[in-house]
Amino acid sequence: MAITVEKPGPGGLNEAVEALREWQSEGAAWQIHPGDLGWFWRSGAEATAAAVRIWRRDGRILAVGLLDGADLLRVTTAPDVRRDEELARRMAEDVIEPERGVLPPGEAAVEAPMDALLQELLPRHGWHAGEPWTPLSLDLAEPVKAPDLRIETIGPDNCHVWADVMRGAFDGSTFTPDKWRTMATGAPYADSRYLVGYDERGDAVAAVAVWSAGVGKPGILEPMGVHRDHRGHGHGRAITLAAAAALRELGSSSAGVNTPSSNVAAVATYESGGFRRLPEVRDLARDA
Template sequence: MPTARRDFAGPDDLRAMQAMASRQWSPTSRFHPGQLAWSRYYRPVDPDLLDEGESIAVWADEGQVVGFGWAEAPDWLELQVAPDRPDVAEELVEWFEEISDADTQSALVMEHDVAEPALAAAGFVAQPDVPWFTHHTLALADLTSVGPVDGYRFRHVEPHEARERAAVHAAAWSDFGPSKVDEGAYRQLMTAWPYRHDLDWVAVDDQGRMVASVIVWLDEATGVGLVEPVGCVPEHRGRGLAGAVTVAALLHLRAVGGSHAQVSPRGDDDYPGPQRLYRSLGFRPTARTVTWTRSLE
């Protein structure tokens, strides 16, 4: 059966994309299944429909996904292709050319990704100095606990706490503008694989209010938990809460069978704080992303 392309048709396709990400996972691969869940459901969305201007296509061989392209907007492409399928990479880049009418187009891939030759052949040029991300990993056997933070305790989220959980995320990320995460979106996120409420952790103050948070997405097939996202509300920063709540969640990840953790902070010098935090917890860099761009003007 030849490789077949299909347009995204809902949750079953997302699950197939996540299955591919799980099969292909390594410290240098582009996606963890949890990243795909977060990217799909962090804002209110119809599970069966894409946003205006958004496109997703999936390539399958004998029923198994071997590549997918996710054009979050006409000028921005995210993708993953099986390392042994450069032919799919070529088709994927051609597909993006067909669906995009942007004068400037960009694609984000891992450095040395199988798609890089296809991007270069289509006129894209690597931009190694624009903002980029670095995958970091940590063997959970090496994780050490952190001491208590006076005035706070750490616990996992309960299924009925979607409103409060969405609110602490939105407050933590308010520096970047109004968050799209609301109660409805978070309820939907809580139903998405591989979300687990026992791996969704918060720091609460002495009045029981959530003030910092982290989700860890465990892929049981690989034993790897992705840390995404982490945040602390502005008025409680500077007390070590982001790191402490992350460690609390990772200790639980280890207790339920996880072997490694991954996180992907910015790697460039313009936003160094998160990378410093994760390295202080024992995470070490493995591979980085590169943005490829072309102009049609």
């Protein structure tokens, strides 16, 4: 049977989340984690479904993509089909040809596992290496050092605190308590935790979300931020340690994060918390 690509619809998102959970494993390149869909869910189930693409063969999900913005497709595959030629060719056609409805014409980018055959096919059609990213990982086999902040776990009653810190951490952020509550309706929410760090004066200074993919599987941090009024005091390292500890409590085997290589300060923050820098990865870009 031929490979098909589809939008799942709000009711089909859980199937994509379950596939992504199943595919997470130590040592395997990750491009999309269930937590990535969970964080996107702040825009609602319909918007998340509209941004997801699923490739199938004989009913089985082979690949899941997320349009993280109008012109960026983040995509991953089941580990055993990374080099599947039929799948790679179908995915390449879908992202190259705008009429397929996966990517618009003009400038665009694709993030895919570095060992996927898709990485070799797109350059044959004029795509080139794009922005470099640095993945980092912390093994959670041993307990994590306690952070130098008071940490509070956030729920519906105090989600406004988490939202306030996020708006203060990211320029242009429009995150609100309502978006937090919308995010909490998504399937990945059950495997997540939201933390806020308070300094000695009782000010909320840093916040992070962590997402587990299940016991014994890698978890991720997405997003993590320090309020712009409280930077330069080591709060980024402290909230990162708290995030890693929360993932360990959820049973995650490791804590992972991906950050632009150009963000030298962020890379240094994670390394100061014990995260190990992994080989740099790049997306594939198409010019207008």
